[in-house]
Amino acid sequence: MTGIPRVVVTVLVAMVVTAAGLEWHGRRVRSTAASIERAPAVGSAAMPDPPLGDAGPAVTAAPDPPPPLGDFPRGVRMLHGDARHTGRAPGRAPRRKPQVMWSHDVGGPIEAQIVTSPDEQTLYVASLGGTLTALARSDGVPKWTVDLGDRAYATPCVADDGTIYAGSDAKKLVAVTPEGKTRWLLDTDDEADTGPVLARDGSVVFAAGRRVYDVTPLGFVKWRFAARRKVYSSPAIASDGRIFFGSQDHHVYALTALGALAWSVDLGADVDGAPVLSDDGALYVGTDGDQVVRLDADDGRVRWRAEAGGYVRGTLSLTRAGGVLAGVYGPAPRQLLLAAPDGAVRLKFSIQGTGAREFGVHGGAIEDDAGVLLFGAQDDAFYAVAPGGELLWSFSTGGDVDSPITLLMDGSVVVGSDDGKVYLLRGN
DSSP states (O other): OOOOOOOOOBOOOOOOOEETTEEOOOBOOBSSOOOOOOOOOTTSTTSOOOOTTOOOOOOOSOOOOOOOSSOOOSSOOSGGGSTTOOOBOSSOOOSSOOEEEEEEEOSSOOOSOOEEOTTSSEEEEEOTTSEEEEEETTTOOEEEEEEOSSOOOSOOEEOTTOOEEEEETTTEEEEEOTTSOEEEEEEOSSOOOSOOEEOTTSOEEEEETTEEEEEOTTSOEEEEEEOSSOOOSOOEEOTTSOEEEEOTTSEEEEEOTTSOEEEEEEOSSOOOSOOEEOTTSEEEEEOTTSEEEEEETTTOOEEEEEEOSSOOOSOOEEOTTSOEEEEEBSSSOEEEEEOTTTOOEEEEEEOOOOSOTTOBOOSOOEEOTTSOEEEEOTTSEEEEEOTTSOEEEEEEOSSOOOSOOEEOTTSOEEEEOTTSEEEEEEOO
């Protein structure tokens, strides 16, 4: 097993622009010892909060050139499968209760979704034990383990060349080769506990503390944007490069591809879960105000608010027909399917609750290519539900299942649990 070398990165600061919450840093990460130069904190006593909704000045540096057009290689390589977080899985889940082909204990609870190499032959697991582990898809045997230094809540992401990007509460983003070697480390201002997302130009966008970063594959920080409070949501990225995320300052933010503020809107409650972008340009978020909210991605106008009856804290997702999937906490925990035009409830699947507001279904289900929904819950189980709402099967683990389910192309179901185990199940 391979651990992360105890190396502090060198930073070359090329330019800093701070306006309306925008911070630009031309810094590159290297493996020599040095400290990171910090820009003044936006929103501190020395620098007042930027006015919400005001766009920052245009950034003069040109973005990286886009890659050739075409889809990314297959494999579940970031949270909910793509940069929009749709959760539309490209395989077909078993219709009857599958068999456990193998399980492996990674040494700590698993809150992050399990992602794959582009060829799906390797599974990457981040855990609260502070490790990133590569497992062979065939039998679950570990290929390597990297020490991330602290708990890892964030779903890793995997680039086209196989590089794995993983954040942790050690206040670092780590780039790891497919062989388990550390390519570079980036020190962040706070805990890097949201899932990194790949932009079309190959850069990595993620949040740490109240800041959102855009980092090139070579470790340059292109820009940083500061919200007023903690950002727990993994950013969602549109095809034109715009970036969307929520914050515990009750706001949803939209940034340009260069990190300038396009708009923000106050929803009156924490926005912890990752948003999802629809095919028609709508943006959906969940809130601690017990709501799912549809916004116009162009200007942030609220189109509707749907009452969910509990916290909506996990990543939302979409059906292929455009419906919105949301996990809901107590007192009546359930998985909801909402209609896109008006937020009306089209499907409700309830689980046994405890009456507690902090107990429930954490995130939106993923959908297989025939409309079957797969999701976990804090009753230690995960579920396969038919498009009409009928339970097809469930599987019990030894702990909460807050991690989104991963469905492979051959129909194998991969899940991580708070019991510290990864399970791979396959139908007969």
